[in-house]
Amino acid sequence: MKSSFLSNPQAVLPYPRFADVCVRCANCMTICPVSRVTPAFPGPKQAGPGAQRFRSPAEVSVDDWITMCTGCMLCDTVCPAGVPISAMNLLAKAKYLNEQGRKVRDWALARSDLYGGAASRWAKIVNPLMKNTSIRNLLDNVGGIDRRRELPAYERQTFLQWFRSRPAAADIPGRRQVAYFYGCFVDTNEPDVGKAVVALLEKQGLAVSVPHQNCCGLPRLGIGDFYGAKEMGSSNIAALLPLVREGTAVVFSSTSCGLMLRHEYSRLLHLPGAEELAPRLFDICEFLLRLQEERKPGLTFKAVHMKVAYFAPCHLRALNIGLPALELLRLVPGLDVHLVDADCCGLGGLYGFKKENYPVAEAIGSDLAKAVARIKPEMVLTDCEGCRMQLRHLTGLPVIHPLQLINN
Amino acid sequence: MKSFDLIIIGSGLAGLMAARTAVDRGARVLVVGRGLGGLTLFGNTIDVLGRLKGETDVAAGVENLARNCPGHPYARTGWEGIDRALQAFQTLFLPPDNFVGKRRENSLLPTGAGTMRPTFLFPITMAAGAEMIPAATLIVGFRGFKDFQADTVSLHLGCRGAVIPFPRYGLGGMTTSAVARMMEDSSFAERVGETIQQQMAGERFVGLPAVLGLRESASVMKALEAATGARVFEISLLPPSLPGMRIFERFREYLLERGAVFLLGKQAGEAIVKDGRCAGIVVPNAPLATEYYADRFILATGRFLGGGLLAKIDGIVEPLFHTPVVQPARRGEWFKGRFFDREAHPVHQAGIETDAALRPLSENGAVFLENLWVAGSILAHHQVIEEKSREGIDIATGFMAAERALSA
Numbered sequence: 001m002k003s004s005f006l007s008n009p010q011a012v013l014p015y016p017r018f019a020d021v022c023v024r025c026a027n028c029m030t031i032c033p034v035s036r037v038t039p040a041f042p043g044p045k046q047a048g049p050g051a052q053r054f055r056s057p058a059e060v061s062v063d064d065w066i067t068m069c070t071g072c073m074l075c076d077t078v079c080p081a082g083v084p085i086s087a088m089n090l091l092a093k094a095k096y097l098n099e100q101g102r103k104v105r106d107w108a109l110a111r112s113d114l115y116g117g118a119a120s121r122w123a124k125i126v127n128p129l130m131k132n133t134s135i136r137n138l139l140d141n142v143g144g145i146d147r148r149r150e151l152p153a154y155e156r157q158t159f160l161q162w163f164r165s166r167p168a169a170a171d172i173p174g175r176r177q178v179a180y181f182y183g184c185f186v187d188t189n190e191p192d193v194g195k196a197v198v199a200l201l202e203k204q205g206l207a208v209s210v211p212h213q214n215c216c217g218l219p220r221l222g223i224g225d226f227y228g229a230k231e232m233g234s235s236n237i238a239a240l241l242p243l244v245r246e247g248t249a250v251v252f253s254s255t256s257c258g259l260m261l262r263h264e265y266s267r268l269l270h271l272p273g274a275e276e277l278a279p280r281l282f283d284i285c286e287f288l289l290r291l292q293e294e295r296k297p298g299l300t301f302k303a304v305h306m307k308v309a310y311f312a313p314c315h316l317r318a319l320n321i322g323l324p325a326l327e328l329l330r331l332v333p334g335l336d337v338h339l340v341d342a343d344c345c346g347l348g349g350l351y352g353f354k355k356e357n358y359p360v361a362e363a364i365g366s367d368l369a370k371a372v373a374r375i376k377p378e379m380v381l382t383d384c385e386g387c388r389m390q391l392r393h394l395t396g397l398p399v400i401h402p403l404q405l406i407n408n
Numbered sequence: 409m410k411s412f413d414l415i416i417i418g419s420g421l422a423g424l425m426a427a428r429t430a431v432d433r434g435a436r437v438l439v440v441g442r443g444l445g446g447l448t449l450f451g452n453t454i455d456v457l458g459r460l461k462g463e464t465d466v467a468a469g470v471e472n473l474a475r476n477c478p479g480h481p482y483a484r485t486g487w488e489g490i491d492r493a494l495q496a497f498q499t500l501f502l503p504p505d506n507f508v509g510k511r512r513e514n515s516l517l518p519t520g521a522g523t524m525r526p527t528f529l530f531p532i533t534m535a536a537g538a539e540m541i542p543a544a545t546l547i548v549g550f551r552g553f554k555d556f557q558a559d560t561v562s563l564h565l566g567c568r569g570a571v572i573p574f575p576r577y578g579l580g581g582m583t584t585s586a587v588a589r590m591m592e593d594s595s596f597a598e599r600v601g602e603t604i605q606q607q608m609a610g611e612r613f614v615g616l617p618a619v620l621g622l623r624e625s626a627s628v629m630k631a632l633e634a635a636t637g638a639r640v641f642e643i644s645l646l647p648p649s650l651p652g653m654r655i656f657e658r659f660r661e662y663l664l665e666r667g668a669v670f671l672l673g674k675q676a677g678e679a680i681v682k683d684g685r686c687a688g689i690v691v692p693n694a695p696l697a698t699e700y701y702a703d704r705f706i707l708a709t710g711r712f713l714g715g716g717l718l719a720k721i722d723g724i725v726e727p728l729f730h731t732p733v734v735q736p737a738r739r740g741e742w743f744k745g746r747f748f749d750r751e752a753h754p755v756h757q758a759g760i761e762t763d764a765a766l767r768p769l770s771e772n773g774a775v776f777l778e779n780l781w782v783a784g785s786i787l788a789h790h791q792v793i794e795e796k797s798r799e800g801i802d803i804a805t806g807f808m809a810a811e812r813a814l815s816a
Contacts, residue, residue: 023713026648027444030585043583077673080443080714266695275695293410320693322438322669330667339664341623341657367589 022049022083028075033344034068037363041068044075048085051092061096068360069093070348071222072314073259087268094224105144106223109350113215116154116188123154146358150393152189159191163198163210175207177248178287179240183257184215185385193385193400196407197253197284204291204299209248212239216257221264222349233265237273244280251284253401255316255383256349258283262319283316284403285324285383292331301406303333309377310402311340311368311391313384325383325402332406340380342371347390361390369394381405411701412438412669414813415689417676417728418708418716419445421799422784424659425497425806426706426813431666433814438700439668440691442675442715447652449713450798452618452644454497454507454529456490457482458514458796465512466528467491479789482797484764485804493807494529494800500658501531504626508535518615520556520645522564526796531651533625536613537641542566545613546638548604550574553582555645556617567615570607574600587619588650591628601635611638618642618650625654675715679705679729685779686729704813705777707731707760707768708784708806716786717758724758726786731768731776734761734788752791759788765812766805779816783809 028044029035035043042050042065051063066089075085097106119126129135130151140147157165159182178201186194201208217232240250240261252258262281265274282290292298310326329337346364351357372380372395380391381402391399414430416423419441430437460469467487474483482490501507507529509515514526515538530538545567549558551574562569574582590596604614614636620628625642632640642651660670671691680688680699688701707729709716718727724735735758736742742755760782761769768776783805785792792798 025443025449025713026584026646027448029583030444030448030648030650030653032585035583036585036589039582039586078444079673080445082675262696263694278695290410317672320671320674320691321698322671323664326664327667327669339661341661 018083018088019049019052021081023081025080027078027080028085031074031078031343033072033074033346033364034070034360038068038360041065041360044069044085044089047092048075048088049083052088055092055095057095061092061099063092063096066093066096068357070344070346070351072344072348073318074314074343077317077320090221090224090268094226097224102223102225103144105354106350109145109353110219110223110225110228111215112219113184116184117158119154120156120158120188123156127153140355144355145353146355148358149353150389151353152185152389154188155191157191159187159194160210162191162195172207175205177209177243177246178206179209179211179243179248179250181213181216181236181240181250181252181257181261181281182210183252183254183385186253190385190388190401192404193253196401196404197251200284200288200403200407201251204288209243211243211250216254216260217269218256218260218264219350221260221268222351226269229264230269230271233260233269233271233274236261237265237271237277240277241273244277249280249282249287250277251282251287253284253383253403254385255283255313255319256386259315259318283319283321283324283383285328286321289324289327292328299331301332302408303335304405304408305334306379307336307338307375307377308405309338309340309372309375309380311342311345311372311380311382311387313382313387314344316383325381328406329381329402335405337381338375338377340368340371340375342368344368345382345384345387345390345394347386349386352390365390365394372397379405410438412436413702414438414704414706414810415440415700415702416706416708417689418442418706418710418714418784419656419670419672420708420710420714420784421445421447421655421802422710422806422809423706423708424656424663425493425803426708426783426810427663427668428500428659429496429807429810430814431663431668433810435814437663437668438702439663439670440674440676440689440700441670441672442709443673444653445656445672446710446714447656448648450649450652452649452651453517453527453531453534454494454509454799454803455526455796456494456514456528456800458526458528459794460514460526466514467512473795477789479761481787481790481801481805484762484766485808489808490800490804493804496807497803498529500662504532504630505624505654506532508532518561518565518643520561520617520643522561524565528800531625531642531654533618533620533629533640533642534644534651535641536639537615537643539639540567540613540615540641544611545615546570546604546608546611547615547643548572548607549617550582550587553587553617553619555584556643561615561643568609568611570604572600572603572607584617584619584645584648584650585622588622591619592621592624594631597628597631598635601632604632605636608636608638614638614640615643616640618645622650623654623657625651676728681729681777684777686777689728704779704816705781706806706809706813707780707782707786708802708809709786711756711759711785714785716784719755724755726760729768729777729780731760731780731782732771733758750794752794756793757789757791759786759790761788765816766809767812779813781809781813
């Protein structure tokens with residue numbers, strides 16, 4: 001099912017022609033999770049700078065494999081020449097989809113923020129429906145959403161409802177303010193992550209506010225919908241910029257939302273105000289680690305006697321801030337924490353829900369599952385909601401955000 | 409702001425060796441790489457001094473070289489320094505995935521070009537290559553795997569060659585990492601082994617491209633040996649080098665376990681220098697530029713490919729600290745008349761001049777920055793390509809720079 005009216009009318013953004021900067025070293029080919037598991041995707045070197053030389057705005061796209069790129073950005077992190085490979089792929093994908101039209105499914109998945117609230121309200125009905133075999137078969141056959149992929153359950157009370165229902169904290173003058181960008185998934189599906197973030201920040205004596213926010217726009221960008229992504233970005237910048245100008249720091253607990261806000265709003269979308277916002281945006285673990293370094297004595301955490309595995313999401317790597325969650329976890333007394341030796345979970349956000357991508361996502365995920373199995377942990381921790389879904393699907397182990405463990 | 413004991417700029421073998429040496433001494437280390445570093449470009453084996461002038465003893469060759477060329481990095485480390493550093497390197501690679509070699513002599517290993525090249529240490533998966541007898545050796549390539557031409561290699565080596573179909577794969581599009589990943593599946597490796605066995609005519613050695621697994625290559629080799637009844641060895645390929653990637657991954661795993669922080673992907677942008685000391689470096693990730701501070705710094709950014717040296721119209725510069733670069737007086741003297749000259753082009757001997765402790769020198773001979781040390785191929789007065797000394801210089805000077813930096 002395709003519809004041309006859903007195509008994004010906006011032309012592909014101008015992007016410097018970086019193709020000739022590539023030195024063909026093939027570092028990207030060693031890390032690309034997709035070309036590692038299937039010959040159908042030629043890999044970042046060919047798909048990015050290689051094919052870029054043959055792309056022209058005036059000609060119809062022929063690179064149908066470009067939709068197989070998950071947008072993990074690992075290629076960018078290993079390139080010694082600074083080629084913006086994933087951005088090239090994304091722009092090529094946008095052009096291809098603009099020409100081919102987007103499936104209704106892709107449009108619907110990328111706008112889950114529009115119906116997430118309603119789904120939460122009706123969680124008692126929606127959740128069983130999402131597990132119903134007939135409905136899953138229908139979604140699979142007609143909708144193209146693979147029946148083997150568990151759909152995430154909605155929570156009856158959203159994070160925002162919980163936050164607003166709390167008794168107002170006493171307004172202590174001079175208390176340092178911090179704003180929390182919680183993201184759609186925490187709001188309707190994993191409010192416990194948000195509650196842990198708020199609790200930890202408040203324990204440090206900070207006043208937490210939750211500014212008005214929309215979806216970060218990354219799912220829209222993932223299907224090459226630059227227009228939709230810009231719309232989301234502009235509204236978020238409008239809400240966050242006044243806070244930042246007052247000196248408030250903004251933290252995020254989803255590494256993918258954070259990457260979008262901090263980097264793509266300016267780098268890819270060129271949104272006004274994005275560059276001013278970026279330096280005041282922090283990954284929550286990065287932020288806590290800074291507090292830890294500033295304060296003497298540092299933060300203290302309750303002991304947890306457990307063996308856990310920590311997996312570093314791709315978009316955390318693209319943030320290029322090291323592994324702050326791992327550093328925090330190492331401060332937890334008694335915790336036996338092991339870094340998972342794998343590069344990508346394979347879910348790629350919405351990518352792995354799509355029927356045609358399911359085998360690729362599974363193959364990539366199988367390497368992750370093996371790497372987790374080697375550790376034999378009681379629990380897996382990771383910063384990204386997509387990775388958490390995939391790890392639950394692959395391992396059957398409890399999988400939570402690192403801060404949920406720290407705040408136990 | 410984040411503060412470290414030691415910041416290492418460069419994630420090639422020199423930088424990683426420095427990092428490893430420093431974490432072993434309890435230092436808090438930050439490694440800032442550019443992409444994945446140089447190991448996937450060069451690192452197949454550990455060359456120390458492939459070109460000997462009459463000697464067979466590598467130690468004697470090194471001492472002669474140091475005597476004849478007092479500015480050479482080996483003149484700083486001496487054979488003893490190389491030996492200690494290599495021993496430290498080898499402790500990272502425990503059996504079964506260990507490095508081997510003769511005690512003081514080079515071994516000759518076959519290459520993907522069908523030549524024999526001298527090298528000092530090599531992964532155990534290449535060991536049988538040093539002992540192979542051409543008449544008793546079968547060189548095996550895979551149909552559709554373009555990076556290795558078994559016919560050419562076998563023709564040059566005087567062996568028999570065979571090209572076998574690759575189970576599960578269609579023609580074309582096979583990448584090194586995709587093949588290596590499948591090889592880690594034991595049932596797959598067994599089938600490959602059986603297919604090879606059918607091609608054998610009493611050979612006792614089987615040479616394959618270096619694709620025997622991303623991680624546990626020795627066990628892949630053992631599986632193929634069991635299936636073929638022959639001794640199996642890997643042959644170095646074009647980049648990306650999987651043996652190099654295994655070295656990188658082993659270092660990364662070791663360093664992350666010991667609390668080192670890695671920033672890969674973005675090149676350090678500028679140095680913050682005050683009163684003859686480096687205070688910090690700035691790492692850009694658009695639109696942000698983050699400052700990192702440390703007491704000591706090691707520059708291990710490689711040469712032109714690594715970005716350590718920049719060739720400009722009017723001369724060669726070191727772009728990060730603007731350390732003086734020893735170089736030919738005029739651009740016209742950069743190259744010799746013949747491209748394949750036996751001796752290095754003068755441009756390739758350009759680099760950074762240091763004191764005996766590997767601290768860079770100003771033009772007047774004074775120490776350039778009191779808390780900066782230099783390691784790896786960015787050093788002046790060597791001929792890594794002609795001498796075949798790349799990894800030896802990287803490991804020995806990386807080790808020495810870290811020791812000197814931490815004892816200063």
